[in-house]
Amino acid sequence: MNSVVAKVPLKLTLFGEHAVVYKRPALAFTTSESLTVKVKESSKFLLKSDSLRFTGASVDLDSLTLESPEAGRLVEYVVATLKHFHVKRPLEVEIQSTVEPSVGMGTSAAVVVGMVAALSHYLGFNFSKDEIARTSYEIELEVQGLGSKMDTFTETIGGIIYFRRDGTYEVLPERKIPIVAGYMPRTTTTKQLLHKVKSLMEREPKLFNDLMELMGNVTERAKDLIVKEDYENLSLLAPFSHGLLSALGVTNSSIDEFVSRAKELGVGCKVSGGGAGGSLLCVTKDPYSSLQAKSLLLSFGAKIVDSNPTFTGVYTSFI
């Protein structure tokens, strides 16, 4: 039976979350955590997922009724991709993820990237990575209304990616940045956070712009430090950046306390991604501080993820 699987590495944002929405640079990288999308012939359209919220459920793609808005979003992405490729013959789509959705690791984007990669392969198109990334970005934008290239491009291409102010990107040299990461439940949705940030921009345009500039400068500095493998100074930038995100209003008391306690242990951490919970990452200097970061994450009830940078993007194969 004709069947294609796409494996998409999940990403973490190093610096520049939120600022990237306002045309400032950002840095993200892919990890060993992944999302797989399997596409195969079927007698009817079917969406299956054991890991993404609607546990163990099968959804008939012709009657889209689901309670969870997250699952709804997932279905929207799948449907939008099927439409994009004008798929008429029924297919079964199966999605599995090693991490929970909505934790700031780009699972939504990974669904689109996985769908585009798997479907294009399945349909016999020989898409380049750039085509997969661009198509995925268009579909994400269509469904979501707004967004940045960061997640779709990072997960398609793989590695440590620097997004410039002008929207172009640069793949940084392969660096084993020592990172410990985990995630916590979120207290606010990304949509609410984006709204909050926009409201600050409207009330305090000058201070907002200054803050965005400073965030952009932090990201540029971080890029240089990564290339130079200066992880000690990179580690200092993490809580610096977190303070700016806290000023922006996208943190919450648990993660503020976590980052602050880590700082008191001499470990540089920050929230990663949308904020208000979700992913947290620490740039560690040595195995001892990695252990400290891990212990502190666990003590805050966070789930540890495999956060070593990986350097391969999405890949597909017939199975």
Next chain:
Amino acid sequence: MNSVVAKVPLKLTLFGEHAVVYKRPALAFTTSESLTVKVKESSKFLLKSDSLRFTGASVDLDSLTLESPEAGRLVEYVVATLKHFHVKRPLEVEIQSTVEPSVGMGTSAAVVVGMVAALSHYLGFNFSKDEIARTSYEIELEVQGLGSKMDTFTETIGGIIYFRRDGTYEVLPERKIPIVAGYMPRTTTTKQLLHKVKSLMEREPKLFNDLMELMGNVTERAKDLIVKEDYENLSLLAPFSHGLLSALGVTNSSIDEFVSRAKELGVGCKVSGGGAGGSLLCVTKDPYSSLQAKSLLLSFGAKIVDSNPTFTGVYTSFI
């Protein structure tokens, strides 16, 4: 018996702490909390204080041996002021304060201001407020090695004072800014914090300068909002400013958590003064949010202070 008392209002920093050391603007105001310095004729030099650390102790000013470095600093200020005025005849100096020292309310500066005001009055000099402020600033600088005009000038003049980038100041119109404040034990000394800030400046000169500029712009914006009595927007600036101070590295996990929890209740708070504990203040919108701020401060073990702005500086009288 010839005896003079000086009552010095203690101050809170609204915005611009640390940035003021790097020639950026700052805003401070005087409260109903106060420190009094009483100077009277005596058969020998004697320093008494029931409230400033060395509880109930009397110190012979000729044999300065005290364990507490804080008390040591206090004695240094007293001695420096006595020297400044070439006092030869023995005096008894009695100091009382309504708040503990080293909580970011300017008790050190108040000792100098109180000594200068009381001594100048006692010795028959008719010092203007400006002369008291300048003399106090000089003595503080002499003892401490560094510092800003903020504490000595605010406490001498009284009211809401805006310190400009060029070192001059402006007394703002009388505004009843709705503020709730309290203080917690400090985890780091001011000296250690100043060193930490300087070290960040040396490691990340560009980002440091950007941060200082942004802090300065926050203070300028706050000044406009105070004049316009726009306390709702002023309240938003408090956690914004706190985030920047957290990026600077002068907060600790208790106060970061406090400010973050307050933000989740819709109350805008920040650390005030040197940081790492010490004073915390909240700009409240209404009596309900004042009550929330007070309750949260108490739940964090903070001691509430009387933080209504007052508009009279130091004053002296014969008793």
